[in-house]
Amino acid sequence: xxxxxxxxxxxxALGLSTSTVSRALNGSYEIGNETKKLVLEYAxxxxxxxxxxxxxxxxxxxxxxxxxxxxxxxxxxxxxxNGIESIAYNRGYHVIITQTHESAARESANVQHxxxxxxxxxxxxxxxxxxxxxxxxxxxEKGFPIVFFDRVAADIDTxxxxxxxxxxxxEATEHLxxxxxxxxxxxxxxxxxxxxxxxxxxxxxxLEKHNVCYRPELIxxxxxxxxxxxxxxxxxxxxxxxxxxxxAIFIASDRLTTSCMAILKKFKVKVPEDIAISGFTxxxxxxxxxxxxxxxxxxxxxxxxxxxxxxxxxIESKYPVTEFVTETLxxxxxxxxxxxxx
Amino acid sequence: xxxxxxxxxxxxALGLSTSTVSRALNGSYEIGNETKKLVLEYAxxxxxxxxxxxxxxxxxxxxxxxxxxxxxxxxxxxxxxNGIESIAYNRGYHVIITQTHESAARESANVQHxxxxxxxxxxxxxxxxxxxxxxxxxxxEKGFPIVFFDRVAADIDTxxxxxxxxxxxxEATEHLxxxxxxxxxxxxxxxxxxxxxxxxxxxxxxLEKHNVCYRPELIxxxxxxxxxxxxxxxxxxxxxxxxxxxxAIFIASDRLTTSCMAILKKFKVKVPEDIAISGFTxxxxxxxxxxxxxxxxxxxxxxxxxxxxxxxxxIESKYPVTEFVTETLxxxxxxxxxxxxx
DNA sequence: ATGAAAGCGCTAACAT
DNA sequence: ATGTTAGCGCTTTCAT
Numbered sequence: 001x002x003x004x005x006x007x008x009x010x011x012x013a014l015g016l017s018t019s020t021v022s023r024a025l026n027g028s029y030e031i032g033n034e035t036k037k038l039v040l041e042y043a044x045x046x047x048x049x050x051x052x053x054x055x056x057x058x059x060x061x062x063x064x065x066x067x068x069x070x071x072x073x074x075x076x077x078x079x080x081x082n083g084i085e086s087i088a089y090n091r092g093y094h095v096i097i098t099q100t101h102e103s104a105a106r107e108s109a110n111v112q113h114x115x116x117x118x119x120x121x122x123x124x125x126x127x128x129x130x131x132x133x134x135x136x137x138x139x140x141e142k143g144f145p146i147v148f149f150d151r152v153a154a155d156i157d158t159x160x161x162x163x164x165x166x167x168x169x170x171e172a173t174e175h176l177x178x179x180x181x182x183x184x185x186x187x188x189x190x191x192x193x194x195x196x197x198x199x200x201x202x203x204x205x206x207l208e209k210h211n212v213c214y215r216p217e218l219i220x221x222x223x224x225x226x227x228x229x230x231x232x233x234x235x236x237x238x239x240x241x242x243x244x245x246x247x248a249i250f251i252a253s254d255r256l257t258t259s260c261m262a263i264l265k266k267f268k269v270k271v272p273e274d275i276a277i278s279g280f281t282x283x284x285x286x287x288x289x290x291x292x293x294x295x296x297x298x299x300x301x302x303x304x305x306x307x308x309x310x311x312x313x314x315i316e317s318k319y320p321v322t323e324f325v326t327e328t329l330x331x332x333x334x335x336x337x338x339x340x341x342x
Numbered sequence: 343x344x345x346x347x348x349x350x351x352x353x354x355a356l357g358l359s360t361s362t363v364s365r366a367l368n369g370s371y372e373i374g375n376e377t378k379k380l381v382l383e384y385a386x387x388x389x390x391x392x393x394x395x396x397x398x399x400x401x402x403x404x405x406x407x408x409x410x411x412x413x414x415x416x417x418x419x420x421x422x423x424n425g426i427e428s429i430a431y432n433r434g435y436h437v438i439i440t441q442t443h444e445s446a447a448r449e450s451a452n453v454q455h456x457x458x459x460x461x462x463x464x465x466x467x468x469x470x471x472x473x474x475x476x477x478x479x480x481x482x483e484k485g486f487p488i489v490f491f492d493r494v495a496a497d498i499d500t501x502x503x504x505x506x507x508x509x510x511x512x513e514a515t516e517h518l519x520x521x522x523x524x525x526x527x528x529x530x531x532x533x534x535x536x537x538x539x540x541x542x543x544x545x546x547x548x549l550e551k552h553n554v555c556y557r558p559e560l561i562x563x564x565x566x567x568x569x570x571x572x573x574x575x576x577x578x579x580x581x582x583x584x585x586x587x588x589x590a591i592f593i594a595s596d597r598l599t600t601s602c603m604a605i606l607k608k609f610k611v612k613v614p615e616d617i618a619i620s621g622f623t624x625x626x627x628x629x630x631x632x633x634x635x636x637x638x639x640x641x642x643x644x645x646x647x648x649x650x651x652x653x654x655x656x657i658e659s660k661y662p663v664t665e666f667v668t669e670t671l672x673x674x675x676x677x678x679x680x681x682x683x684x
Numbered sequence: 685a686t687g688a689a690a691g692c693g694c695t696a697a698c699a700t
Numbered sequence: 701a702t703g704t705t706a707g708c709g710c711t712t713t714c715a716t
Contacts, residue, residue, distance in 0.1 A: 359687045360688095372685060372686085374685055399692050399693065401692085
C-alpha cells in the first residue's frame, strides 16, 4: 500500500523535532540557515507533501466548494464549471460537482451531501423544479457562504451572478421581428426560474416595442428544461397544430434549443422555411447545424469565475458578510441562417 | 461565520463522554438503548454531520479520486466523467478533475497537484503530447493506485479500460469502402497515443481486406488533438491539395471530428458530395449537423464507471494488488448522410 | 454500559 | 534557535 511521508519522518531522519521541521518548511525566520537548508533538501529529496487533511482539520476548513447544477452535459454548465475550477484551483480549493437533473428532491439531497462533506461554501444554480428555498435560507441565515449563479433565488439576499437575460431575450426577439417574423412562439423552461421570467419579459417587451401582438398560446413552458423528450415534443406539437401557426420560435434554454431542433427535424419541419429558430445555447457547434443556428450566447466561463471569486471572498472574510451584490453580464447574439426569412 | 456541530457539542449537551456519543452514533451494541436513543435524537435535532476531514485524518484516506483528462468540454470526456462520478459518489469518494489541454507539462503538474491533495488514486487519460511515463511508473511501483482509461499507457502494467478502437476504426473504414469510397484519408491524433495506433491499424486492415491501396500521404496526424485550429486546417489543406484528392476522411478523435467539419465548411467543401466524412465522436447532436454525421460512438459513460470501480477496488484492497486487467468495450457505428455516396 | 486517553499530521503557543 | 505540548474531530483501546 502507498504511504506518503510525514513531517515526523523528516524529523526522525534528521534528528530534529517536528516543530523545527514544520517551521523550516514554512520558512520561519527563527530557524538556522543550515537546519533550514537541510530540511528543505531532504523534503525535496523524498518528495514530501504536507497532508492537506491535517491542515484542514487544523484550520477548520475543507478547502472545497460545492457546486449544484442541472447537468454537466450541458454546454452552458460545462463552461461555467470550467470557469469555477479555473479560479478554485488557483486559490487552493477543489470543487465537488453535483447534478440535479432538474429534480428538486435531488437538489436537496445534493445540498445535504455537500454539507456532510463540510464544503466551505456553495455555488448553486437552481433546478427547474425548485420552489422551496428554505434550506438555502436557513444556511444563509446561519452565515453559511452561498453564491447563486444563472438560476438565482429571487428572495434570498446573497451574491448572485447572471447573464443579462432580459436584454439577451429582447435582442433575440427583436432580431426575429426585424427579420420579418410576426408570430413568434416562445419555448421556455419552468416558470419557477427567474431566468425564465426575465426572458419572457424581454420577449414580451420586444413584441410590444414593435407592435407585435402578444399571444399567450404561443408561450410553452417545459417544466423539466428539456430533460424529458416527450414534454418538448408535446409543446412543439401544440404550437404546430395552432390555427395560426407560429412562423418562428425563440427558445430560452440551452438544452431545449437542441431538443427543439431534433424534434423539428423528426417532424420534417423545415428551418427556417417553415419555422425560424433562435435560442439560448452555448454550444460551440451551433454553426455546423442544419441550418446554422442563431444563438444567444452567455459568458458562462466568466459567470463561473466571478461567482467563485465572490464565494471565496465570503469564505475567507474575517467578518460576517452582510452586503451582497448581483452581477449581470452581457449576452451575445450571433445571427445565422436559422433565423433568416426566405 | 458558519460553525458545524461536533461530537463534543453533543457530549456536553447530554452530559456524556465523546466516546459514548461516538459509539451511540455508530450503533455500538455496548451502549444502553436509552442513551443511544437520546444521542441519536439530539444529533438529528441539531442536524449533526460527522466531520469527514477528521475521519480522513484518522483512517489515512482522503476519499477523493484524481482525474486527468484532456478537456471536459469534449463530449467523450464529459460523459466519462459522468460515469466516474456516478460510481465515486455512491462509494463515498469525491472526484477532483484536472485538464491537460493536451500538454504534457500540464499533465505532469496536474498529477503533482493531485498527489499534493493526497488523492487515494488516479484515473488517467494521457495527453496527446505525453511520451514520458516515468512519473506514473514510479507511483505504480510504490503501490499507488492508478487506472488508465481511453488513452492508456502501453508499457505500464496496471488496470486499463478502453473502447475497442481497432474494431471501431475497422468498421468505420469498411463502411466507407462499402459505400463506394476508395481514397480514404485518415485524420488522427498524435501517434504517441496508443488509441491512434490502434485506430490506424484498424483503418489499414480494412483497406487491405478490401484491396484498397494504402497511401501514406493520406494519413495526417494532428499532434494537439484538434486543440490548435491551424494545425487541423493545415492538415486538411494538404489533403485537399493532393493530386489525387481523397474522396472521404475517416477521423479518429472527438475534437478533431467537429474541427474538421468546421474547416470543410469554411473551405466550402461539400460533405459528402466533395468528400465524405465519418469520425469518432460522442456528440449527441451529430444528427443535427449538416449533413448528419456518421459516427463511431464509444461507451464513454461505462468506461468511466468501470475504470472507477477498478480503481476503488485497488484502493480498498487489503493486500497489494499485482494482477491487472485490461477491459475493452465495443464501439457503435451510426451511419448517417455524411458517408453516403451521391 | 460508560469514561479516559491516545493517535492520525500539522501548527502554534509556550518553554528553554 | 530549537524542543515540548496541546489541540483540531473522531475512533478505539484500555480501564472501570
